[in-house]
Amino acid sequence: MPREDANDFNWQDPLRSEDPHRMPNTSARPKHSRRTRRRRREDPARNELVSSSLESAQQCLFNQDYGPAFAHYLLVLHLAPVFKDVAKDSFRFTLFKWAEELDSVGRIQDLFDCYEQALELFPADEVILNSMGEHLFRMGFRDEAAGHFHKALKLRPDFPEARENFYRVANWLVERWHFLMLNDHGRNQKYQQAIQKAVQSGCNTVLDIGTGTGILGMCAKKAGAAEVYACELSKTMYELACEVLTANGMDGCIKILHIKSLEMEVPKDIPQRVSLVVTETVDAGLFGEGIIESLIHAWHHLLLPPQTSENEFREQSATGRVIPAGATVFAMAVESAEIRRHHRLCVSEVGGLSMAAAGELRSPVSCSMEPDDSMEPYTTERLSRLPGGYKSLTEPFTALNIDFNNVTELEGLSSREVQRVYLPVIQEGEVDALAVWFQLHLDEESSLSTGPQEDTCWEQAIYPVHGTKGFVLKPPDQLIVEISCRDAYLRLCSVAVQRDGREIQLDKSPEPRVSGNPMSVPNPEAELCSALACLQTGQNQTKDFCMLECSEMALLNNQDYHQRFSAAFGKLISQLKLSCPNQEQGPGVQSNLADDADSTNSSDLMYVLDVSEGFSLLSLIAASHGHVKAYSSVEKHKQQDVLRRLANSSNIAQENLEFWLNNMEDEQGMLQRPSREKLWTAIILDCVETCGLIRQKLMEKASLARCLLEDGGQIFPQRIVVYGMLVESDMLLLESAVQGHEPTLGFNIAPFINQFTVPVHVFLDFSTLECRHLSESVELFVLDLMNVNANYTNREVKVQATSAGRLTAVPFWYQIYLDHEISVSTLSQNSHWKQAAAVLQQPLEVQAGDWVCLAVKLHKSTISISAHVAGIAESNE
Template sequence: MPNSNAKFHCNHRGGQEAGRRELVSRSLQSAQHCLEDQDFGTAYAHYLLVLNLAPELKSSVKETFQFTLFKWAEELDSLARIQDLFNCYEQALELYPNDEVICNSMGEHLFRMGFRDEAAGYFHKAVKLNPDFADAKENFYRVANWLVERWHFIMLNDTKRNLTYLKAIENAVRSGCKSVLDIGTGTGILSMFAKKAGASFVYACELSKTMYELACDVVAANNMEREIKLLHLKSLDIEIPKHIPERVSLVVTETVDAGLFGEGIVESLIHAWEHLLLQPKPKIQDVSTGDYGRVIPASATIFGMAVECKEIRRHHRVGTQEVAGVCLSNSVQFFSPTYASAGSEETVEPYTTEKLSRIPGGYVPLTEPCQVMTVDFNNLQELKSLAARKPWKLSLPVTEGGILDAIVVWFVLQLDDEHTLSTSPSEETCWEQAVYPVQGLLDYSVKTGDTVMMEVCCQDCYLKIQKVSCLTSECGMDFSDRDDTLSLGNEVELCNALAGLQTTSKQDGNGQVCVLESTEIALLNNVPYHECFKAAMGKVLLSLNPTKDLQSMDVDGHGSGMNLQESQNKSSLDMAPDPLYILDVSEGFSILPIIAGKLGPVRAYSSIEKEQHQAALNVISEANHFPKETLEFWLSHLEDESVVLQRPKSDKLWSIIILDVIETSGLIQQEVMEKAAISRCLLHSGGKIFPQYVLVYGMLVESESLLLESAVQGTEPTLGFNIAPFINQFKVPVRVYLDLSTLPCLPLSKPAELLRLDLMNPLSNSSSREVKVQICKSGQVTAIPFWYHIHLDEDRSLNTSDASSHWKQAAVVLDEPIQVQVGDELVLDVQHHKSNISITVKR
């Protein structure tokens, strides 16, 4: 009977619905109990069940579900259950595919684990879902610098470079090259040049997932997706006919860095000649057939010269034996990583890069430019012989007396018989130059008539210049250090650069070698920094323990009374006062704890983790005759940074806590205000956090350079191809590592105070502020450079834009320039969120 069946089905459905509601209710209750018991894994499982059974509850339980997910993910992370962690996030995103908070959190986990491409995708999605989500924006900006390096913008804006490549490719295609492979395509611009020139078949490969996807978008936007085959592969992995049907007649590439070979061009071209290119042109052949292989660029010539440059010197050589009263013992030798790489078995970049035309203080050529070597990219045997070639000697006659600080290298790319590109420091070019700092000499002075000697080789895909020495004109005496010192790099173990600091040590007759990052060496050379800290620390310690001995301390850096260490020793004999506790949680290598040890009976704690850093500090401590207990290394084995800010003993509090507030890049350190809030609770009465407060200063400028370095400026520089909208998705509003003293810009206003960050009273800080700025020169506002005055107390401060500063500066670059006249007044809306400063301009 139909009616009876209908009634049965209705009752059955009703029973199912009641059962579902009951199960949902019980699961919600169980989830709540689990949360109270901090059993996040079980709570998460209950919420998954609830949301799958009752999707209508998604909005009402969303916040609690997010909290549970994040807590459970933290547990899984700590247990190294990585696959389970990602499974949880994937389940969560199936339920909430458009939740920007979950996307951002997933990205954070991915980024911490080294999956930058994937992390960027989630951060990018979170920003698209909510453009005002500050955490996601900051995360995306930081990861964007990893994924799309800033030189992409500068290079794409270099019209001369683009036009020269286009003409060379057109020549090759006209002469018969109909099939083209673009190795390391980046945005795909060279592939599009080849297609525009008339190539029948164009293939392009790109290893970076982000750049590959960007190239796909660019090629499609220019209506060439059917004519250019993009491969998400390293060129070494391309196979015929699996990826491309047959050998090609032309390879185009720009996989060259400032040192020419650093991006692996030699290895990739050897493979291309052996597996992907047609045979090279014979000596006798009808050129019109074009059925032979060739490479653009065809060849390169490398040039070098010796220079004097104070800026390079202060980043690679410690220029003082005493810092704020602390003797840097002769038993420790400081070098930068480029020196250590000279004979290292590890593949470490043996040079730094600089735009010499904009280096602070300039440079002085000590020799004429000299040809270092040439390489023919169309000669397979020559390419193969490069790595096997024995080191060869090179000598440069000194034409100008001075201090030998570096060997500077650049090159000329011969794209074809007609077209060249030079990376010389005297050229207007998007390129920087390779800099090989000179280290390890007993005497760096040279004079006219002397000869700078060096050894050159190609190793580990790098051009290496090593064993630099000077031969004098009078007696031919070699002023280089002993050979065993020059080859110390063989014994230096370098840590992974991304892990932070690279230090090592070696005990021998020459003492201990300590390899520091260039910014750490610049910090050791920053005398005002250490003197300022010495005076500020002395003032606090004097106020906390005004004994007779402490009162005789030289807190202002002027010698008077007995030696401070003698004072400390006398104090320990006379009354043995309780020591005052000082904690230094500076990033990197810091001698501030040793400076503190000179200021009376203190117990200084350093948060340095690297064993070799600790060893070097111990040697310096011993050289200054400190008792062993003066310096301790605090919780260096713990991974949780927040634990570093705990107290040394349950009954003791810190007298001074030193925090690193500003990154050397010019940004505010991440989570520094959170650290300040914790630190404030751990201070002895009368104790201080250093710095006590920070003032952010900025000014309005017109700078075409900042625009060109921050975003591709329309289609004109890319010769009509539509690339800008796609790569500009990865532009960041703040440019870092700037030097305002040499930045090409026109100041349009006076410096203005933008923000105050109070570390002693972090709760009093405002996250936003409006600042009125008056225009003093007409022009276009394109950027707002900013820097910091770091106040250790009311009397002592450090300016991060000073010439002696180891810090660089940063700038907010506006999306659209603003035309202004003298007397105009603009309002800057300054926002501070975590470590991110954003500035918007209103009239």
């Protein structure tokens, strides 16, 4: 949100005239014409109210009482719109300050009400539109945020903040798979052929559920369907589809509804039942976008009855059908270190801290037979591009067959009995996940596969296994997998391993039981002991269980990063102790401070503030060095409990670890001094997002942090160096925009979907990216968090091409310097960070030996890169 410094604000009333009770320009008279309009009679009481409210607004603003100031400004501008132009800046400032206060105390509805009131007064104010969009996006209202950013850009195309925000939200709204799908010519043609066959066989009324760009509905109309309807829930995609239909001359031929298909009715939304439903509301796990629920509803309310033995001799137009007709789901067990480190703790110590007391830590992706709203049953990965690869521990097996044209089968899916499958282990390894893909049967002849070996736009669904740490499968073991669809999600759980006639449970700790004879009864005493052990284990797991995001798990498993931070912080402490030789040293000091953190000795403490996003151990690692009081940014209570247990097990005094966000309401601020006498010894900033971008407002935070450091204090990290490389990558082009000049299946779609093209591709794994390297890596940019005078906003870098090719992108990553010597790279194999790439609007032909000039710019936190081949004069400079 745009901010102004209160010290720079002009507190003089810009609206005051010589007579405080007289409105500006009240003496102006309209020119006479043949029919003079009646002049509005002046209302002294009204003028008095406006003047006094204006004065009150300015006084409240001076006193930093922003709520009343905002209310007074609203009254003034409603009663006297003539003041809008001169009052705009003051009004904006008041709005933003009041919004900050409302946000800090959780009054979100009041915050949005204020923005709505502001936009009633200034509907074309791009700054207010952009600011409201930022709040909406942060609260999860992505569609609405995109609309505000888009309006702001239309009003002011050169507005950098709105453009940066629009690029960020575009990655959420129009996910990159939209581009991949439209670039997947094989997939498009198969869908078109299946729809054409269905329409020509008599299905002449069509409903496209989840139309996206509208391509499937347009295929139906082009095939000759008499009536075509479409629905789309996303406001962004709905508006995009409307533009596409208009551009292709079908806006009057296809009725598109901004509605969820489950809410559609006949005849309210469509005049009669249709004979064909087309849809691609399937995700990597097949059912994740709600296709089962939407098809059950369609069969009952929107589709003609299916073809059965009773009506098979009727005209085909009297029956309904669905494209796709069904699917077959496949799965296999895999070993993958990359999957493992994102879903469970793989290390025993982090930055010198033993993790034994942490309890059970796992990602929120966990499958069980019982639905749990707090957990996701699966995530997605492209196995062919998984860093470090994967090992197949079993052969692929058929997990499920489903007929979308059989409503009885669809309705019975959730009540199917749990199926147990015994999978022979084909090679030794630790099972980290079940990988799932499917074959989508469009009709009797045509199908699409999302398998890991296919050249497809699809990823695979990944069902991680949490409870097998250190357990190695080997032939002739059999992995026991349970399959269910309890809540219309496909659920696959690796529950046990059969070895030497015994079942070894993977997620529990009972005694192995003999399999084979179901009537065999184990020893009652052993069974009781086992049950008690399980009960105790279950209680401990429930008590100590803590959920971390996948990126937080990967961060926790990044030993190199934490070890280097510990070393850099240790150096800082040593330097400060040398400069203050009388200061007590060693971890033993903490015990002296345990009784009273504010005692006389506490003035000698070193204060550390960690403002990292999410779960972070850095504050605790700092406190473990002794003579340190650390303030952690961790907010969630269960995660705070984990830190407290780790502190206790590491002999860190309870008083030396605080959670500063718990006291936000009292402190009315974030980066504050720890006490009146002390400044911070170290402030830890979270500089790089997991996706590979610089954190928003990083340099502003660094500027504030520098003002709060004691002499000799330090920001961690001190400096960030951005590196990049020239590459040729068709994959990045395919994921960034619809390619080529030819229409997609004859339809003009590219110009509209490409509005959501973003210049920077995020969540990139450079180690597995399909590309050709056209240069060596080169330093692109430097961000110095400790020295404001060392920074710049743009730089020209010359890079010599080492190979000929088409320059399509510049992937970039960071070397993060914790101090002058110790650094970590976001490109390293165990990095929890991904990389990013600037994709060029037009590929650039280069020859080996050419010098390429890269114009690198940093605005706020966004890096942009443009390129051209240097001329002879430029090359010689």
